[in-house]
Amino acid sequence: xxxxxxxxxxxxxxxxxxxxxxxxxxxxxxxxxxxxxxxxxxxxxxxxxxxxxxxxxxxxxxxxxxxxxxxxxxxxxxxxxxxxxxxxxxxxxxxxxxxxxxxxxxxxxxxxxxxxxxxxxxxxxxxxxxxxxxxxxxxxxxxxxxxxxxxxxxxxxxxxxxxxxxxxxxxxxxxxxxxxxxxxxxxxxxxxxxxxxxxxxxxxxxxxxxxxxxxxxxxxxxxxxxxxxxxxxxxxxxxxxxxxxx
Amino acid sequence: xxxxxxxxxxxxxxxxxxxxxxxxxxxxxxxxxxxxxxxxxxxxxxxxxxxxxxxxxxxxxxxxxxxxxxxxxxxxxxxxxxxxxxxxxxxxxxxxxxxxxxxxxxxxxxxxx
Numbered sequence: 001x002x003x004x005x006x007x008x009x010x011x012x013x014x015x016x017x018x019x020x021x022x023x024x025x026x027x028x029x030x031x032x033x034x035x036x037x038x039x040x041x042x043x044x045x046x047x048x049x050x051x052x053x054x055x056x057x058x059x060x061x062x063x064x065x066x067x068x069x070x071x072x073x074x075x076x077x078x079x080x081x082x083x084x085x086x087x088x089x090x091x092x093x094x095x096x097x098x099x100x101x102x103x104x105x106x107x108x109x110x111x112x113x114x115x116x117x118x119x120x121x122x123x124x125x126x127x128x129x130x131x132x133x134x135x136x137x138x139x140x141x142x143x144x145x146x147x148x149x150x151x152x153x154x155x156x157x158x159x160x161x162x163x164x165x166x167x168x169x170x171x172x173x174x175x176x177x178x179x180x181x182x183x184x185x186x187x188x189x190x191x192x193x194x195x196x197x198x199x200x201x202x203x204x205x206x207x208x209x210x211x212x213x214x215x216x217x218x219x220x221x222x223x224x225x226x227x228x229x230x231x232x233x234x235x236x237x238x239x240x241x242x243x244x245x246x
Numbered sequence: 247x248x249x250x251x252x253x254x255x256x257x258x259x260x261x262x263x264x265x266x267x268x269x270x271x272x273x274x275x276x277x278x279x280x281x282x283x284x285x286x287x288x289x290x291x292x293x294x295x296x297x298x299x300x301x302x303x304x305x306x307x308x309x310x311x312x313x314x315x316x317x318x319x320x321x322x323x324x325x326x327x328x329x330x331x332x333x334x335x336x337x338x339x340x341x342x343x344x345x346x347x348x349x350x351x352x353x354x355x356x357x358x359x
Contacts, residue, residue, distance in 0.1 A: 074299050075278075136299060136323060159281070167301045168280035 008040030009205035016110035034215030
């Protein structure tokens with residue numbers, strides 16, 4: 001078994017709220033500098049930058065977990081990760097079917113840019129991505145699992161957009177593979193405050209919107225290799241695979 | 247003032263939980279953050295929200311609220327309806343926005359006191 005240092009919640013320049021410097025090439029270089037072995041690419045309601053980050057990261061020996069940070073109808077932010085790019089593409093189609101088209105002003109809210117490996121802007125996404133899908137948290141969770149993905153409510157202790165703030169408590173029918181917590185929080189305190197069972201794995205991640213934040217909050221994975229299946233096993237605690245917050 | 251009187255006077259739709267229509271409404275609370283309602287709403291309140299999730303009923307029941315009013319033509323999820331019927335907590339609906347309906351409710355409830 002090997003140990004991998006993972007920061008599984010990173011935004012790219014495609015997220016309106018992320019800095020323009022968050023291009024795929026910069027993110028990969030920065031992750032390398034900060035000794036992050038495994039990065040999760042999770043833009044708001046979008047997966048468009050995952051494949052480029054993955055391609056660039058692999059050249060540098062860094063592994064990528066591809067996904068998105070979905071905003072549900074209740075405005076709960078949830079991370080979703082998928083095993084391969086074809087499945088990710090299916091999930092993107094699901095997002096496209098359920099994203100309300102709200103015109104927005106990039107000069108006020110930030111640009112949503114898709115770039116290439118040389119940091120050239122290929123296109124600007126015109127519909128605002130930081131909005132709630134027309135799907136409930138239960139529907140999103142079911143779709144993620146139908147596609148074999150991992151469903152992880154993000155920054156659960158945040159008053160706004162965290163599951164406890166928005167929904168008061170976790171509905172007993174909702175199947176979470178883990179829960180995400182913020183850089184500044186202590187795992188034990190969050191568990192005790194919200195009475196989260198010991199059996200529920202927790203992931204600490206940076207939620208980086210700027211390069212300086214990448215690697216500032218990490219989770220260790222003890223797995224055979226840095227793949228989706230191994231990460232899934234670690235979250236389930238199977239075959240001696242484990243996770244622990246740094 | 248009873249829930250049924252508000253239904254009649256403001257022409258509200260009754261989606262579910264009609265067993266609770268004779269509950270007494272003593273005040274109101276407006277919020278879409280369920281944790282905020284858990285912390286700050288009072289017993290007997292009519293809760294005005296745009297959240298339609300099943301947890302709404304659990305929190306209304308926990309806080310002993312009189313009923314829930316969904317704004318802007320929103321409708322509850324199917325499992326929210328079921329839960330509301332089990333608990334006997336009415337879920338009502340209106341085409342009005344939160345601002346409009348909160349103003350009317352304030353006049354009715356506070357005016358009656």
